[in-house]
Amino acid sequence: METYEVRAIGVVRSALRELEDAPRQADEGAPEAELVFDQQFAAALEGIKAGDAIELLTWLHQADRDTLQTRPRGDANRPMTGVFATRSPDRPNPIGLHTVTVLEAAPGTLRVSGLEAIDGTPVIDVKISLGSPDVR
């Protein structure tokens, strides 16, 4: 199969330092975080403002790419399940998908609401969340 090169465009700055401190999902107590972008991509942020919902894509650099099945949420009572049927970070391409709200937008940085990714996680993409067709 083909391979492609993903480039880090920025990094997560968070009080969460270790994986074991991170909640499994954002709505399970994740803190605010700052997204710091490489200067060369600052122009691509223009138009994002406080209050916007965005889809944040990260590269979960500590994940295991060889895992194909897992027990959801590490629960020994649940059956082995394909990782594509879960939100496990362990998967062939360990891309994190986080829907967050922008709290503050400054040149080259965004402060966002509840993010479960740890400090140092590479940012690889940002997309505005899709509104209804009449506001696209």
Added chain:
Amino acid sequence: METYEVRAIGVVRSALRELEDAPRQADEGAPEAELVFDQQFAAALEGIKAGDAIELLTWLHQADRDTLQTRPRGDANRPMTGVFATRSPDRPNPIGLHTVTVLEAAPGTLRVSGLEAIDGTPVIDVKISLGSPDVR
């Protein structure tokens, strides 16, 4: 900045053959499509069933990675906007994010509802859509 290697895990099979035939978003008339996975990743699909909503990530292989700003929806009346504030396929890491419903799940393949990606688009990840916390 760091770079990472993304591997195609499968491919989109669709009646949409050319970019100019594709709607801009799934709910703007996109057809059903089939996702055909490489055999080595079939085990990672176990647990996905008809009716599930999934987040499909693709590699938009025809996109322009040097574009930082664009006019949303190609509309000349709209101001130049950072690509991260849009859903433009043209962006530094051209990852497509599609929320689709599984119509049929068979070993190594998924048939899904409205997908605006064209035939031949590489698939790079699948995640179950997040339900409420009590059903995760």
